[in-house]
Amino acid sequence: MRPLFHPSIDDVTVEAILHALSDPVRVAIFARIAGSDCSQSCSNFLTVSEKAVPKSTLSQHFKALREAGLIRGERRGVEMHNSPRCAEIERRFPGLISAIVNAHKVQSAGKPPPLPTAAAGRRKAPRRRG
Amino acid sequence: MRPLFHPSIDDVTVEAILHALSDPVRVAIFARIAGSDCSQSCSNFLTVSEKAVPKSTLSQHFKALREAGLIRGERRGVEMHNSPRCAEIERRFPGLISAIVNAHKVQSAGKPPPLPTAAAGRRKAPRRRG
DNA sequence: TCTATTGTTCCTAAATTCCGAACTAACGAA
DNA sequence: TTCGTTAGTTCGGAATTTAGGAACAATAGA
Numbered sequence: 001m002r003p004l005f006h007p008s009i010d011d012v013t014v015e016a017i018l019h020a021l022s023d024p025v026r027v028a029i030f031a032r033i034a035g036s037d038c039s040q041s042c043s044n045f046l047t048v049s050e051k052a053v054p055k056s057t058l059s060q061h062f063k064a065l066r067e068a069g070l071i072r073g074e075r076r077g078v079e080m081h082n083s084p085r086c087a088e089i090e091r092r093f094p095g096l097i098s099a100i101v102n103a104h105k106v107q108s109a110g111k112p113p114p115l116p117t118a119a120a121g122r123r124k125a126p127r128r129r130g
Numbered sequence: 131m132r133p134l135f136h137p138s139i140d141d142v143t144v145e146a147i148l149h150a151l152s153d154p155v156r157v158a159i160f161a162r163i164a165g166s167d168c169s170q171s172c173s174n175f176l177t178v179s180e181k182a183v184p185k186s187t188l189s190q191h192f193k194a195l196r197e198a199g200l201i202r203g204e205r206r207g208v209e210m211h212n213s214p215r216c217a218e219i220e221r222r223f224p225g226l227i228s229a230i231v232n233a234h235k236v237q238s239a240g241k242p243p244p245l246p247t248a249a250a251g252r253r254k255a256p257r258r259r260g
Numbered sequence: 261t262c263t264a265t266t267g268t269t270c271c272t273a274a275a276t277t278c279c280g281a282a283c284t285a286a287c288g289a290a
Numbered sequence: 291t292t293c294g295t296t297a298g299t300t301c302g303g304a305a306t307t308t309a310g311g312a313a314c315a316a317t318a319g320a
Contacts, residue, residue, distance in 0.1 A: 001268065001315060010240075014233040019152035022145050043266060054310050059268055078266050078317045093236060099229035103144040106223060110140075131284060131299065173297060184279050189299055208286045208297050 004066060004073050009088045012069035017089070017096065020068035025053055026061050027104050030070055030084070034101060039074075039081035134196060134203050139218045142199035147219070147226065150198035155183055156191050157234050160200055160214070164231060169204075169211035 021027045028048045033040050042062055046053060053061070062082065065071045069089065074081045089097050151157045158178045163170050172192055176183060183191070192212065195201045199219065204211045219227050 014230065014237050015152050015154055015157065017233075018148040018230070022149035022152055024145055027145070041266080055267070056269085056310055056312090057308090060308080060310090062267090075267090075316090078264095080267065093229070093233035095225060095229040096233045099223070099225040100144065100148070103147075103223035103226045107144050171297080185298070186279055186281090186300085187277090189297095190277080190279090192298090205285090205298090208295095210298070 004075070006066060006072055007069045009069065009085070009092055012089065012092060014093065014096070016068040017070060017093075020064050020070055021100055023061070023064075024049070025051075025057075026065060027100070029061060030065055031101050031104055033071055033082055034084040034086055034097070039083040041079045041081060043079065134205070136196060136202055137199045139199065139215070139222055142219065142222060144223065144226070146198040147200060147223075150194050150200055151230055153191070153194075154179070155181075155187075156195060157230070159191060160195055161231050161234050163201055163212055164214040164216055164227070169213040171209045171211060173209070 021030060025048050029045050032045075042058055043055075045058055045061075046055065062071070062073065062080070065082075066073050069085060071082050072085055074083075086097050151160060155178050159175050162175075172188055173185075175188055175191075176185065192201070192203065192210070195212075196203050199215060201212050202215055204213075216227050
C-alpha cells in the first residue's frame with residue numbers, strides 16, 4: 001500500500017481546493033471533518049446526506065481532499081484518521097475555507113430536510129454497468 | 131442561435147460556482163470581469179495568462195460561468211457584453227466571491243511573472259489530435 | 261492460523277472536456 | 291441586394307476524468 005501524499009501548503013492551489021469542494025459528497029465530508037473536534041475515519045461517511053457512497057468511490061474522494069491539501073490522513077491500525085488543514089489554508093488563503101463552508105451551510109439550510117419516505121424518489125438513478 | 135440562459139439567484143449553487151472557478155482560465159476570466167467597471171466582450175480573452183485559448187473553448191467557458199450564475203451575458207450587435215453578478219451572489223453567499231478572488235490574487239502574486247522568452251517552455255504541451 | 265474490518269487498487273463504462281471545422285448572426289460597404 | 295468581416299455558437303470525435311464493482315492488502319482479534 002502506497003504511502004499517503006500530502007502537498008506542502010505552498011503547493012496548494014485555489015483551483016485544486018475549489019475543484020475538490022465542487023462535489024456535493026466531498027464538501028459534505030469536508031464540512032463534517034472541519035466542523036468536528038476529533039478526527040474522522042473514512043467509514044463514517046459510507047452514507048452522506050442520506051445517500052450511500054460505495055467505498056471505492058469514498059476512497060477516491062478522500063484522496064482528492066488530501067491531494068488538494070484540505071485534509072491530512074493518518075493510518076492508525078486498520079483505519080484512517082482524517083483531520084482538516086484549515087489553519088494552514090487560512091494563513092495562505094484568508095477567509096476562503098470559512099466562506100465556502102458557510103455558503104455550504106446556507107445552501108443546506110435553504111432546502112427542506114428530505115422526508116425519509118420520499119427520499120428514494122429524489123435519489124439520482126444508479127448507473128447500470130455492463 | 132439559442133437565447134442565453136441565466137439561472138435565478140436562488141437556483142445558484144455553491145457546487146456550480148466552485149466548479150466553474152476551479153478552472154484556471156475561468157477564474158482568470160471571472161476575476162477580470164469582476165474587477166472591471168465596464169462589461170467585457172468574450173474576444174477580450176482570446177489569450178488568458180499568456181496562453182492562447184481557442185474560441186470554441188472560450189465560448190464553453192463563458193457558458194459555464196453564465197450557467198453557474200457568476201456572470202450575465204447580453205448580446206449587443208455582433209458582440210457579447212459580460213458583467214459580473216457579484217452583488218446578487220454576495221447576498222446569497224456572503225463573502226464567498228471575494229474570498230475566492232482574493233485567494234486567486236494571492237496565488238497569482240506568489241508566482242513570479244513569466245519571462246516572455248521563457249514562457250513557451252512552461253506552457254502546457256498541446257494535446258495531439260487524430 | 262482463520263475471520264472480520266478498513267481502506268486501496270484495478271478495470272471498464274459513462275460522463276465530461278477540449279478544440280478544429282463548420283456554422284449563424286449582425287454589421288458595413290459597394 | 292450581395293459580399294466580406296467580425297463575434298460567437300454548435301457539431302463531432304478524441305482525450306481525459308470519474309464512478310463503482312471486484313479483487314486485493316493490511317491490521318487486529320480469536
